[in-house]
Amino acid sequence: MSKNILIIGATSAIARATARIYAQAGGNNLFLVARNKVQLDRNCADLQVRGAASVHTETLDLNQFEQHGPLIDKVFDVMGRVDIVLIAHGTLPDQNECAADVEKTLAELNTNAISIISLLTHLANRMEQQRFGTIAVISSVAGDRGRQSNYIYGAAKGMVSVFMQGLRNRLFKSGVNVLTIKPGFVDTPMTKEFDKGLLWVKPDAIARGIIKAINKRKGEVYLPGFWALIMFIIRSIPEMIFKRLSL
């Protein structure tokens, strides 16, 4: 059955890989939001060639919170109903820069947490009225526990994850599924400076995991799955010990 899919932060490597699978399945309608128009247009053409029934685009810097309301209104005007929402935008800040600069810290929290909560607030009300569909957001394993090497990013993702827990609880009775996606290490432009070892996966593997979790109406998913175990262990370490580790 044909689906209407909204993807916010559509130029992200993970979002792009996910959109491709939905396009290739044939018959789906996509609405893409991102800030880089050239790249957005490129993605739009790509998805059309791959078999999407229709692709709409909207160029927006997602830190313009006042535009979120009009954006979501436009999405529902154009598509009528929305079956799946995927929110994927984000940045990976330099922790040392953040530690030295309050402005930078607040800006990163805006991009990685506040903008998402703003979007979700508008979306949740529409989805609650609609009484079906899935809201999926890419959070991160980094949000499960704060570590000295990236606790601003971690704090933002943690905020998103907790917000999503509450939203899941609220929207359950309306039949709307709320999915928190927690990827581990993914080889994307965001992580291009990192040396890649065994734990790293390609965006396509994450994309397949996201779609599977959406289809199964899961509430939370670690991708790849083994991160559930790693994070269980990390969360279980007593704070007395954890605070001494160089993580």
Added chain:
Amino acid sequence: MSNQLISGWGRYPVVDAEIAVPARFENIDLTALNSIARGMGRSYGDSALATQIISTQQLDNLIAFNGQSGELRCAGGTTLEEILKVFVPRGWFLSVTPGTKFVSVGGAIASDVHGKNHHKIGSFCDHVTSIELLIGSGEMVSCSPQQNSDLFRATCGGMGLTGIIVSATIKLLPIQSTTIRQQTLKAANLKEVFQLFEANRSATYSVAWIDCLASGNALGRSLLYLGEHDESGTLDMQSGHSKSIPFDMPTTLLNRFTIQAFNTLYYHKVCETVSQQQVHYEPYFYPLDSIHHWNRLYGRRGFLQYQFVLPKTAGLEGMTKILQRISASKKGSFLAVLKELGAQNKNLLSFPIEGYTLALDFKWEPDLLQLLNELDQIVLEYGGRIYLTKDARMSEATFKQSYPSWEQFMEIRHKYGATEHFNSLQSERLGL
């Protein structure tokens, strides 16, 4: 950007390179670089190696498709695998495909790759209608057989030495099903297989596997595979799991006896002199793609693939001489593929000339280079040449003697500001 040890598919040689993986081509700053483009790294030697490498892996978007003409415009990093995944279910196939689908469109153009149908429809670039190239000055230039045709003729088969292929338009081939009607013919020796190639010139696809270790009367003993796209059947993609070679194999596993045993078994697997099968295109075109990292079979030190072509006139005599030399060297080749090539095209450095081409793998050994130098001499003597995309060691003199258009190529490189910006270990070795 990160530094990393990297090699071609043959895993020889290895270089420490700085690799940029731009997410969009606007991010490529060429002015500061002396680098080479790299697609999927399926060239065997050093043509995609340099100390600064620009990977096209993320430049893989499809741009437009014309369902009437079958023309697909896509970014240079798009893989043939991806094209098949999207278009086979809609009834389109690649006009020309090499023996692996894990190559990029940019790489296929830069090597002007050939398939099992070269004798019928030429090479990959004969089905390319236009190219967008990022040249040394940072400008984008379009080229085609009609527009900036000098640049087109140098870029097709030009081993990345004219610029970065940002996008290209290629013509796909309509198919009715994913089934290939395969016919297998047994040839007792080289003479017989040449005769079979001649007699089956009208077949769409043809390729032979030679047992290089057979000698005497059986020299050149082979199986010839002919193929036609079937009109009936479905457009289903093959499902099935791929295997992977997880680590370098101890090289002692691959020796003269194991290879001889393998080749003998392989040859006798087919009993009748002529047999028919219906097979999916996957095993027909890409028999090795289901085993990831099969290059690890040759161990840590890697291997070299030697592929040459001899003109028709030299045919039987030259090929016999080379096979005898290989057979006498007792250096095994796991894969030896013989193919008839059709007429040469206008691209300056494209490999195919009308004749027969043979490709063999050799495990890396200290005395291997000497054997290959000897083979080079026989190839030159008969007016043949060596395939650049497989090469890691031929000399500048051998190259310049066998690719007479190299000077014209250099002029075009200069004209479009490529000389200071695009260089590989191979181009430096060959004096390009």
